[in-house]
């Protein structure tokens with residue numbers, strides 16, 4: 001049955017892909033964004049759709065309470081938060097505002113409408129992990145005063161508000177802890193590793209690696225993440241968190257070498273000193289979301305080929 005669904009952060013990479021999927025499923029989709037890290041371009045193609053409505057607003061502002069008056073939301077996907085490693089410094093306060101005032105505003109609207117909620121938290125809430133893989137019972141290792149804390153602690157605070165609203169008000173809300181995800185719709189100015197490498201290739205220069213490249217990451221293609229968000233919204237238990245991420249972690253240097261090979265890029269790799277403390281590795285334990293019926297379907301190589309076809313069509 002068609003539902004009214006609100007997406008916060010619809011101008012971002014995941015939000016715009018999610019909106020397209022929900023429109024394709026036949027829902028009425030409402031989106032908000034303040035374009036702090038998202039783009040108007042991501043919303044432009046959605047706005048052409050008769051079942052899509054957009055409001056430009058900061059979710060942390062008082063005005064958020066008045067948006068889309070007269071509409072009762074059945075579901076809310078709460079994604080809005082500035083992302084990106086350089087923004088840990090430049091948008092630190094905005095991250096904290098989105099994760100605190102913003103999350104309160106979104107959950108209050110959900111309470112008011114009786115909407116189901118899914119909040120996208122992050123693998124970074126585990127901080128510098130001491131346990132591999134990280135499953136949902138691991139409480140993490142975060143420095144509350146460190147430079148990464150506006151994002152890490154912000155997301156943890158949002159999780160705490162959500163759990164409180166579930167316990168206190170019976171809100172039907174769950175958390176998905178998103179691990180590194182990539183796909184079309186990412187800005188190439190995004191400092192996340194795959195778009196960053198693609199930008200180097202597009203500009204005809206060596207891939208830039210911060211540190212020695214031995215730090216590992218696992219990667220998930222966006223369509224697999226969207227399937228995880230849908231299944232967690234549908235079947236996830238209120239107040240619970242579900243990791244969603246890719247298997248087979250790969251050192252950043254090997255990832256760069258694989259991309260060089262797939263794109264036939266001749267300029268190699270160069271190493272630079274890291275500008276902020278990096279996490280050595282991250283690996284999602286995904287058994288919990290798998291019990292809901294989720295499974296990764298797209299391998300890293302297949303996903304990278306899709307990225308090359310999208311961003312570097314001349315190389316396919």
Ligand SMILES: NC(=O)c1ccc[n+]([C@@H]2O[C@H](COP(=O)([O-])OP(=O)(O)OC[C@H]3O[C@@H](n4cnc5c(N)ncnc54)[C@H](O)[C@@H]3O)[C@@H](O)[C@H]2O)c1
Pocket residue numbers: 008009010011012013014015032033034035036037038039057058059060078079080081082083084097098102120121122123177178179180181182
């Ligand atoms: N992509 C990943 O690998 C990844 C990993 C972990 C967690 N996540 C989480 O998933 C969500 C979506 O991530 P993404 O990759 O699409 O990032 P993104 O930066 O592309 O999207 C986030 C969107 O939220 C918007 N936004 C930020 N603050 C806002 C505010 N106060 N009011 C309204 N809009 C605001 C931004 O402008 C942007 O469009 C985020 O919550 C992020 O923390 C993503």
